[in-house]
Amino acid sequence: MNDFPVSPVGVFGGTFDPVHYGHLRIAEEIAELVGLREMRFVPAGIPRLRRGPEASLEHRVEMVRRAIDGNSRFILDEREVVRGGVSYSVDTLRELRQELGKDIVLCFVTGADAFIRLAEWHRWRELFGLCHFIIAARPGHLLSAENRPSPAALPQELEEECRERWTSSAEILKYAPGGLIFTAQTTLLDISATAIRKRVASGKSIRYLVPESTRDYIAANDLYRE
Numbered sequence: 325m326n327d328f329p330v331s332p333v334g335v336f337g338g339t340f341d342p343v344h345y346g347h348l349r350i351a352e353e354i355a356e357l358v359g360l361r362e363m364r365f366v367p368a369g370i371p372r373l374r375r376g377p378e379a380s381l382e383h384r385v386e387m388v389r390r391a392i393d394g395n396s397r398f399i400l401d402e403r404e405v406v407r408g409g410v411s412y413s414v415d416t417l418r419e420l421r422q423e424l425g426k427d428i429v430l431c432f433v434t435g436a437d438a439f440i441r442l443a444e445w446h447r448w449r450e451l452f453g454l455c456h457f458i459i460a461a462r463p464g465h466l467l468s469a470e471n472r473p474s475p476a477a478l479p480q481e482l483e484e485e486c487r488e489r490w491t492s493s494a495e496i497l498k499y500a501p502g503g504l505i506f507t508a509q510t511t512l513l514d515i516s517a518t519a520i521r522k523r524v525a526s527g528k529s530i531r532y533l534v535p536e537s538t539r540d541y542i543a544a545n546d547l548y549r550e
């Protein structure tokens with residue numbers, strides 16, 4: 325426990341194939357709501373538990389770099405692509421804790437769809453010793469009346485591990501380096517990278533789903549065309 329509030333650091337891991345306004349908007353709202361001193365966008369090298377990605381690592385990183393440019397709280401953290409190979413969040417969080425210190429508050433951001441699969445992650449129980457989780461609702465993965473993923477959506481071992489960790493107070497997160505789970509009431513945006521890739525492949529517009537920098541980059545590099 326920290327004796328005084330510590331301004332947390334957000335860690336937003338993703339495949340970002342490509343980054344879109346769903347990511348950017350929840351990152352902005354969570355940074356504001358939780359009072360993050362920074363939000364680190366961490367593009368995955370080779371992501372676990374999914375096929376792909378379609379765009380190369382360099383392209384995905386570059387799209388994130390351009391999309392967050394100009395937001396002083398948003399930072400590109402390239403450690404997973406530099407590390408190479410399959411990306412394990414436990415390695416990333418361990419490194420960050422070592423660099424930033426044992427008292428720093430780390431908040432790992434996930435959409436509800438990603439969180440319900442947490443028990444499939446590498447050394448997943450260790451994650452709670454390293455960070456808090458901030459869950460963003462996502463259309464199709466709505467939250468229960470208690471503002472959590474419905475217990476029925478969580479596998480039993482995850483539900484049990486989470487049971488004593490839920491908090492409805494963003495303020496309380498600042499007093500412990502990790503171990504709690506908070507659901508953020510962010511704007512529901514039905515935007516996914518899958519739908520964006522499909523739209524590009526079929527020659528449809530992606531304007532207003534992604535920043536203009538991302539749209540320009542995809543066009544200039546001929547990404548996601550079949």
Ligand SMILES: Nc1ncnc2c1ncn2[C@@H]1O[C@H](COP(=O)(O)OP(=O)(O)OP(=O)(O)O)[C@@H](O)[C@H]1O
Pocket residue numbers: 337338339340341346347350433434435436437438439460461462463513514515516517518519
């Ligand atoms: N529209 C959204 N609302 C809330 N969370 C989101 C949204 N889009 C992505 N996320 C979350 O952001 C993180 C990174 O997402 P990712 O880069 O895989 O994008 P995606 O749109 O889910 O991609 P794909 O469609 O390729 O699976 C995940 O935790 C995911 O749940």
Ligand SMILES: O=C(O)c1ccc[n+]([C@@H]2O[C@H](COP(=O)([O-])O)[C@@H](O)[C@H]2O)c1
Pocket residue numbers: 336337338339340366368371372373374411412413414438444445446
């Ligand atoms: O560490 C793991 O085993 C692990 C398994 C699946 C996903 N993750 C992380 O979760 C984040 C979101 O993943 P994704 O596939 O939804 O883009 C991203 O940072 C991934 O590296 C991590």
